[in-house]
Amino acid sequence: MADARDTICALASGPPPSAIAIVRISGPRVREICASVFEAGLPAPRRSVFGRFVDVSRETIDEGLGIFMPGPKSYTGEDTAELYLHGGSAVIDHALDAICEFPDTRLAEPGEFTRRAFENGRVDLVEAEGIADLIDAETRAQKSLALNQLDGALSAQYAKWREKLVEALALLEVSIDFPDEEDAPDETTSPVTNVLDSIRHAFIEALQDDEVGERIREGFRIAIVGPPNAGKSSLLNRLARREAAIVSDIPGTTRDVVEVRLKIGGQIVWIADTAGLREAGDAIEAEGIRRARERAEAADLRIHLRAADENVDFSEAGAGDLNVVNKSDRKAYPAEEGVFILSTLTGDGLADLESAIADIVSAKANRTIAPLITRKRHRLSLQTSLFHVEQALDLLGRGGGAELVAEDVRLAARQLSSLVGEIGVEEVLGAVFSSFCIGK
Numbered sequence: 311m312a313d314a315r316d317t318i319c320a321l322a323s324g325p326p327p328s329a330i331a332i333v334r335i336s337g338p339r340v341r342e343i344c345a346s347v348f349e350a351g352l353p354a355p356r357r358s359v360f361g362r363f364v365d366v367s368r369e370t371i372d373e374g375l376g377i378f379m380p381g382p383k384s385y386t387g388e389d390t391a392e393l394y395l396h397g398g399s400a401v402i403d404h405a406l407d408a409i410c411e412f413p414d415t416r417l418a419e420p421g422e423f424t425r426r427a428f429e430n431g432r433v434d435l436v437e438a439e440g441i442a443d444l445i446d447a448e449t450r451a452q453k454s455l456a457l458n459q460l461d462g463a464l465s466a467q468y469a470k471w472r473e474k475l476v477e478a479l480a481l482l483e484v485s486i487d488f489p490d491e492e493d494a495p496d497e498t499t500s501p502v503t504n505v506l507d508s509i510r511h512a513f514i515e516a517l518q519d520d521e522v523g524e525r526i527r528e529g530f531r532i533a534i535v536g537p538p539n540a541g542k543s544s545l546l547n548r549l550a551r552r553e554a555a556i557v558s559d560i561p562g563t564t565r566d567v568v569e570v571r572l573k574i575g576g577q578i579v580w581i582a583d584t585a586g587l588r589e590a591g592d593a594i595e596a597e598g599i600r601r602a603r604e605r606a607e608a609a610d611l612r613i614h615l616r617a618a619d620e621n622v623d624f625s626e627a628g629a630g631d632l633n634v635v636n637k638s639d640r641k642a643y644p645a646e647e648g649v650f651i652l653s654t655l656t657g658d659g660l661a662d663l664e665s666a667i668a669d670i671v672s673a674k675a676n677r678t679i680a681p682l683i684t685r686k687r688h689r690l691s692l693q694t695s696l697f698h699v700e701q702a703l704d705l706l707g708r709g710g711g712a713e714l715v716a717e718d719v720r721l722a723a724r725q726l727s728s729l730v731g732e733i734g735v736e737e738v739l740g741a742v743f744s745s746f747c748i749g750k
């Protein structure tokens with residue numbers, strides 16, 4: 311990322327043409343830019359003013375509303391301004407060109423406004439991720455997850471745990487500072503153990519969430535599995551309502567995993583069509599089958615598909631999987647509890663399967679009201695933190711020295727600090743902010 315002292319500008323609204331375009335500016339030159347670009351001069355703070363916008367040669371850019379928001383109480387914490395223009399590309403280009411005429415002023419990189427907000431302490435890292443997620447949210451569930459993260463609810467929980475760890479640390483310091491006092495260890499060890507134990511329980515509980523936060527954010531994974539020619543690719547195409555996978559009567563046609571992204575039951579769902587499970591014909595098919603099994607194992611839901619005119623055997627299916635018999639147009643299959651009967655050729659029975667998938671997925675999503683962990687980064691931090699807490703408890707149990715225990719507690723606390731970005735690891739910051747769109 312470039313120098314924070316530059317003044318940055320960007321189109322903050324969607325691509326042109328649109329009714330209105332919002333151009334955003336942030337940085338030390340905002341006052342100077344507004345004083346010149348707003349024809350009537352620098353407006354009063356936080357007041358929207360209507361007027362003409364002009365470039366350095368006093369040529370009209372457009373007319374519209376403008377707001378000047380002085381730092382530090384602005385989105386980025388710096389002086390910022392927003393121009394509401396007509397949303398045509400010539401207007402937007404002219405406005406951005408005119409602003410970039412000013413010294414040390416340039417177009418913003420993706421996420422740079424939010425990065426500055428983070429650097430100026432306006433949001434922490436978890437909240438910044440919430441902002442990005444809110445913009446990317448396609449489902450209500452994703453939206454409420456993002457809002458919960460953006461308003462600091464998650465950060466508050468992590469902060470609370472961190473405080474507890476610091477509390478444990480303080481108790482340990484007592485026994486480090488007064489090692490000779492007879493009763494010191496007994497008096498302090500037990501409260502430390504209690505604090506650490508309650509944190510351990512809280513971490514384990516948060517981690518045992520079936521990854522529901524990640525699934526809501528990234529999508530639930532469904533795998534269609536079964537023998538060759540059962541109609542797996544046909545089913546995928548039916549669910550996707552397009553020809554995503556190749557259908558043929560040649561067994562072994564599907565060799566790699568074909569995935570489509572759909573919205574079912576108010577959730578994002580990835581449905582994977584896989585190679586038919588059989589003795590492989592060649593090395594490529596064998597690899598396809600290996601991938602099929604791997605995908606099935608990792609999936610949140612498996613659809614076991616069989617053809618009615620073949621040997622129907624669901625012995626591989628596990629509890630919670632969906633058992634489906636296809637090609638009912640070719641051969642009638644007797645109704646059976648827990649088995650969906652359909653024909654991807656005629657479409658019979660498909661609606662029932664779809665609504666069953668919807669029910670399962672939304673039940674999974676609604677298992678917890680507000681899952682804590684929404685991405686791998688959080689999970690890894692929490693797991694590492696838990697590791698150190700357990701290490702500390704183990705040491706305490708074996709009568710280990712307070713210094714050693716304290717070191718693990720410190721490492722556990724550090725993980726939570728880096729999670730919210732208090733201790734900035736540059737690569738983490740880069741990874742988080744580069745996923746943003748320009749203008750945010």
Ligand SMILES: Nc1nc2c(ncn2[C@@H]2O[C@H](COP(=O)(O)OP(=O)(O)O)[C@@H](O)[C@H]2O)c(=O)[nH]1
Binds near residue numbers: 637656
């Ligand atoms: N009669 C009938 N044929 C089907 C049905 N579904 C798939 N097929 C046919 O079965 C063959 C294998 O289908 P495909 O989707 O490629 O199966 P996959 O190997 O499991 O992916 C193709 O010739 C399809 O046209 C169905 O419901 N009824």
Ligand SMILES: [Mg+2]
Binds near residue numbers: 556557583584585586
């Ligand atoms: Mg196939």
